[in-house]
Amino acid sequence: MRYPTPLAPAGSHVSSNDQHAIRAQYALDRRALVPRADPPTCANNAPATANLNLHWHVVYANETYDGGFLPDDQIAAQMAFLNSEWGKFAPLTFTLVNTTRTLNEDGFNYAREKVSDIRTGVVTALHTGGALDINVYSVSFELVPDLRGFSSFPWDFKNNTVDDGIFIKWNSLPGGSLKSNGGSLVHEVGHWLGLYHTWQDGCTSPNDEVDDTPAEDPQNAGRGLQTCPASFDSCPTMPGQDPIHNYMTYASDDCRTEFTKGQVARLLDQSTTYRSLKLACPTSASINGSSSSGSASAPASSGSSAPSTTGNQTQTTTGTPGTGGALSLSATQSWTMVAGMVALVCMSVGLV
Numbered sequence: 001m002r003y004p005t006p007l008a009p010a011g012s013h014v015s016s017n018d019q020h021a022i023r024a025q026y027a028l029d030r031r032a033l034v035p036r037a038d039p040p041t042c043a044n045n046a047p048a049t050a051n052l053n054l055h056w057h058v059v060y061a062n063e064t065y066d067g068g069f070l071p072d073d074q075i076a077a078q079m080a081f082l083n084s085e086w087g088k089f090a091p092l093t094f095t096l097v098n099t100t101r102t103l104n105e106d107g108f109n110y111a112r113e114k115v116s117d118i119r120t121g122v123v124t125a126l127h128t129g130g131a132l133d134i135n136v137y138s139v140s141f142e143l144v145p146d147l148r149g150f151s152s153f154p155w156d157f158k159n160n161t162v163d164d165g166i167f168i169k170w171n172s173l174p175g176g177s178l179k180s181n182g183g184s185l186v187h188e189v190g191h192w193l194g195l196y197h198t199w200q201d202g203c204t205s206p207n208d209e210v211d212d213t214p215a216e217d218p219q220n221a222g223r224g225l226q227t228c229p230a231s232f233d234s235c236p237t238m239p240g241q242d243p244i245h246n247y248m249t250y251a252s253d254d255c256r257t258e259f260t261k262g263q264v265a266r267l268l269d270q271s272t273t274y275r276s277l278k279l280a281c282p283t284s285a286s287i288n289g290s291s292s293s294g295s296a297s298a299p300a301s302s303g304s305s306a307p308s309t310t311g312n313q314t315q316t317t318t319g320t321p322g323t324g325g326a327l328s329l330s331a332t333q334s335w336t337m338v339a340g341m342v343a344l345v346c347m348s349v350g351l352v
């Protein structure tokens, strides 16, 4: 993970130079890392899907809600929202496989500022699983109140497996004191799977490297932070109105409701390349073609193994697999390749 710059006024963002380097490397990696295959054709037109295991690490300062001690029902509600939103657009499901609780006051308050401490006391101690396991650390960003989260990107994984994961503001969960609907984690998972902000690289091509998300000027991306604005065009020399309803922009919770087909194609391509994501037919459906496993392969995954402790007070509880449920998909997603790739840490400021 490339951690956000401490105390930067806005979230970390991939520079144009970094973006072009990442894009060039991806062109090589995409060919080299993973043999490509079309997704299997499943019986009864059932969509091929993949399930990703999620490990929730509650990092807390004390055993109160304000101290970060999240109740299980809020985590369950977040998983349900994550599945319901992503399930509308992508052939992916997410299963909470375990929840850990770790007393680490600095980790809770300063996950963005005390990076080396947090790496030792939180990430190295708690991270579990492989490329397809999502490690989520719920914390407070005490010194950056608007920050809702940040994430690693798929291409980070090959050189840094331990830092792979997502930090999320603890009270952004449904039912939390931030009065959010849980969209922040939906956004961060978009980064984790390979999406840039829709305003990446501003009003210049290839901006976010997705063809069906109109370019946005990052200076205007926060326009809708408090309300859902009427449509506007911050890049008048480029096609389209700003994608104010896209999950990968900055806008209010009620504003962000969608991902595009181009984004889904891109994240599947990115995650296939760097996370060995593989779509498979449901176990109940026979297939014509590839093997049926019912879930994504997860190389090097240790599943729901309990994290080790390193001086922190850590408890591990097993979550309820399938929390939130897997939604059936209305249509099989295309497996189109998208050239392009992307960035590193996201920080979501003001709503994300």
Ligand SMILES: [Zn+2]
Residues within 6 Å of the ligand: 187, 191, 197, 346, 347, 348, 352
């Ligand atoms: Zn972001």
